[in-house]
Amino acid sequence: MSQETSGIFDVIIIGAGQAGLSAGYFLNERELNYVIFERGSIAESWQSQRWDSLRLDTPGWMNFLPGESSGSITGELFMKGREYCEKLKRYTYANNIPVREYHRVTSLDKDDNSGLFHIETDHNGEMEIWLAKNVIVASGMLNEPKIPAISSELPSGIKQFHTADYHNPDQLPPGNTLIVGSAKSGCQIAEELSATAHKVYLATSKVGRSPRRYRGADVMEWLVRAGFLELATAAVPDPAMISATVPVISGVGPLGHTLSLQLLHHQGVKLMGRLQGAADGKLLFARDAAENIRFADEVSLNVKRMVDDYIEKNGILAEITETDIADEPDPEGSCAALETELDMADHQITSLIWATGFRGGFGWLKLPVFDHESKIVHDDGASQVKGLFFLGFPWLRTRKSGVIFGVSDDAASIVGRIPAI
Template sequence: MSNPAHHAHADGHYGVLVVGGGQAGLSVSYHLKQAGIDHLVVERNTVTHTWREQRWDAFCLVTPNWQCALPGYPYQGDDPHGFMKKDEIIQYLDGFIAHVDAPVLERTEVRRVKQRDDGVYAISTTRGDFTADQVVVASGGYHTPIVPRLAERLPAHIVQLQSSAYRNPQSLPEGAVMVVGTGQSGAQIAEDLHLAGRKVVLAVGEAPRCARFYRGRDVVDWLADMQYYDMPVEKHPLREGVRDNTNHYVTGRDGGRDIDLRKFAAEGMELYGRLDDLREGQFYFAPTLGSNLDSADDTYNRINASIDGFIEKHGIAAPEGAAYEPAWRPAEERTTLDVETSGIAAIIWCIGFTPDFSWLDAPVFNGRGYPAHTRGITPIDGLYFVGLPWLHTWGSGRFSGVARDAEFIVHAIREKAQERASLTAAVAA
């Protein structure tokens, strides 16, 4: 990691201040250095800390390694179609950190960012005040874990964790474990516990799923050939609505496979619908299990059908495919579960995060706290976002697409800087 002292400005002013030192902020720094633009990256914890401190032990990528394409630092390993495990991801990121050698101020929290009347941004942090001509917000959109208020009514002996704090089955007390939510984290954590022989009660949400492999290849490879990952948000059928979608559940574990909740149920996992309430010693669930499983399978089959169409249209030789047929169906919708007799000793909340940009004093946010922007460029002069899901494409919040977004943002920053320099020169003349 580079020493910020080497890059310190006596007056505390920078051309660009980047908030956040994850893969998005470091990608922006890479392109700013390429463009010769002075800047500072401010990180509340340590760079790329989320990958190190908020992932469980058995975590691995759900996208193949070849999609790791951080700027100037593509995946160089010998398993492009494999899925890096947690320690391999950290190793890849360590190489990227050294490659970028960004000017970073770590363990520094940004308290407030506000544009002054003269157009310059004033930035207040836990380690002093700075100013900058332009600001890039690269802190992601997953800040505050969502835990429902009903959690407050749980008996004290039930251990509660949010998905980012889960590490392994051994760290939980003996007994059944309830996992709430079936996005990528919930589905994979439920699998991790199930494979370890733990009794799992799973509250199934509305997340879709997809196949890992279909017709002889990874589904990601097919979708890449179909140019799905190049589709900009404005061309997506849902437009900006796609940003609210839950990610499809699938896993890269043990070389990659489907996550089939029906199969888990047939093996003894207890599936319920959405968790709605807790009162008088009973959990209450919505009668949505059957419809949620069916909806996830519909998405699974729809993606595969689009691959069938692509294969047929282009006359590609590939093994035959077939639609997924449910291996298990719920006999009934169970809507209650007794807290004590269920033997539940721990609950893992896997229902996502809400953004927290309360430190950014700028009129760019909608009612749910998300910024208005076009490909990361906000209506406010000199203010940008990068690293958000579907900022521009599917890969915007991932290793695969953040480089393209960062390069685009830095191009806009360079143009704005040149425009200001010309204006200043004209005034001086």
Template sequence: MIKPVLDVIVVGAGHAGIGVSYYLTKQGVPHLVFEQGRIGETWRSQRWDSFKMNSANKLNLLPQQAPYFDDPDAFAGATEFALALETYAHQESLPVKEYCPVVSVHTDQERAVFRVTVSQEGKETVYLSRRLVIASGGQNKIWVPDFANHLAKSVMQLHASEYKNAHQLPAGNVLVVGSGQSGTQIAQDLLHSGRHVFLSTARVGRIPRRYRGKDIFDWLVKIGFYNTPTEEVTDPSLLKVKNPQVSGAGQRGKTSSLQSLARSGAIILGRADRAEANTIFFQPNSSSNVRYADEFSQHVKQLIDEYIQKNKVLAPLADIDLDDVPDEEAACASDLTQLNLVQVAITSIIWTTGFSGDFSYLPLPVLSDEQLPKHRNGIGTVDGLYFIGLPWLRKRQSAIILGIKEDAEFIVSHIVNSSLSGKR
């Protein structure tokens, strides 16, 4: 029996895949979306209990989505956001198949289609499509440094995606490795729970929660910060800069800084780089990491000030934000370069060291030497293959929910135009 051929298959039903499906549906393009769990699965299963989005609800809406949250300026939790995705998909009648992980993808050269094998209800089923959109993201495989394996088995180790709350940890102090958005939020959560926290930092910028009368994201959108096209970036290192520290915790979020965590009791350490049994070693760079974060905040505020002055925008002077005051002497930084975990009573480590992309199901010649998708503005190097939901896919904003609408519309427009021109 000849299998029917879909126009498009979308892999992943997070905000990226759902956004693509919306535009495909509006264009009348037959397609299916496969999700390994439930809609928005990673938001449901890989976030801690107190997690809050870093951008306000009004910035996290999908294409033509009616305001879902009661307070547009508040910050939703992970489950709330996942439910918003699910509600949107149902309201728009998007063809999502949940609990259908994609096992493999191959090309059928004779028929010029993709053969997508899916695990469905305990058995493998093959679907055919002319085009394939990979919306599974580049942050879906836990990454922990190899030296974590050198630590004593008595120390409990969890990745940030496995951490829920302090109650799942044994009694004792906690080492959090990584000072990005996840690391600083989890450190704050542990401090609020009464735990003594050691924080191993990295070179990560930060931004104030509010500045001159607006939430910082409102300013960043207004000044066009996120509109930088990837193809105009001349310094490749910019493409690897981590998202700055900021927190949506609390009623209106808060500024997150290493000095504010230190005032709450955290010990600020340098970057962890090796371990032996009960000892973990750190680079002597805690002070420079503090200064880098402060300088990043000052730079962003300067960009906003320049925009205000150039465009004669009426804006109040900045309020005093103690958490945003630079620690010019990096007094909050510890000069310790090693810790004996037994001596300082550390019984658990939370690795907030991020993820890598898992494209093992895609054995096509489409990955770089670093195992990252090769594409230009989301258009893959194999005809009919597309990517979405990757950092700097087309612009700086591609890494945040706000940027999905434009990227999804671009990808679907290319698919439709290719169909009209007779291309695959």
């Protein structure tokens, strides 16, 4: 039985990651009465759904939160994911942001008569109901692991992980590994495993990549200076841009590095096509690995063209870029494997990592905020339900909404739209 708590909050925030904490900072400035509910500990996703060696792929100067300046962050160094998790905890305490940890939200509804939101939480088995005038959902749009139905076709002897469950190579059984998906997580984990005793097979997908450094600077510096990240969602010329996968890049190394499929090939990773299924002890792949390599190369080339255009139009003196072996294109797709089948026993494949991304898990949200495809509908973060807002979603307001660099502006905008109490 649920127990109703006393008092009414001006605002309740769901999720204590960088988005929710940023909103908390601005709510403190407005002296509003609020609380943040977090299903685990502060920065839970960073702590429990990331692998141990993960590094942020944006340089330090981009990873500031409200109240911090870019100059207070360590230049071009790439912070470890675990370090960033600890940073978020310190930020919480330093700014006196009220977080109730291990309060999993099980229901969010609204009473039409009172106009108040009813939030039900589960705290160590104790169900409680909380009341609020406004709610900010900052739990992320992609918060539940997505595993394809193909997983059920695999032999029971194959140990399966999702990237949310993978932490380090020691988890894997002896033998070789198939990674499914070649976006950032898949490529970065493939590179990590390539340095171990595990032979890595990578089922590639159609994902772009970006050079790490170009014309004497980190590519993100050029993109920020060119205003690339400021593109408003409402001004996007092609809706497909919003659902496009973020290009692959890596923050591993003193200045990070370009991470291409051809680099992985040179590191010993076997590049397969898209995984299509499994039958009779064999993994079945599409014959599209070469096409996926060419697509990634083309995206990198487009990024460099955009930077070149910006430099030329603004009369900037920028050095000709240094040689980057990992960024050398492979127009013939010569590093792609020719096979479309792999016998799991013959190739000693004993484990599989699903690098297939996440989906939104909003079964607890009982309000009419979804479209016919079960996607959340909002206008720059404001839903059609008065007082209900979303924060921390890719393309919430601009292109930069999907990275830490954009959280502060989005949080300020959302909190600014909450009416005076």
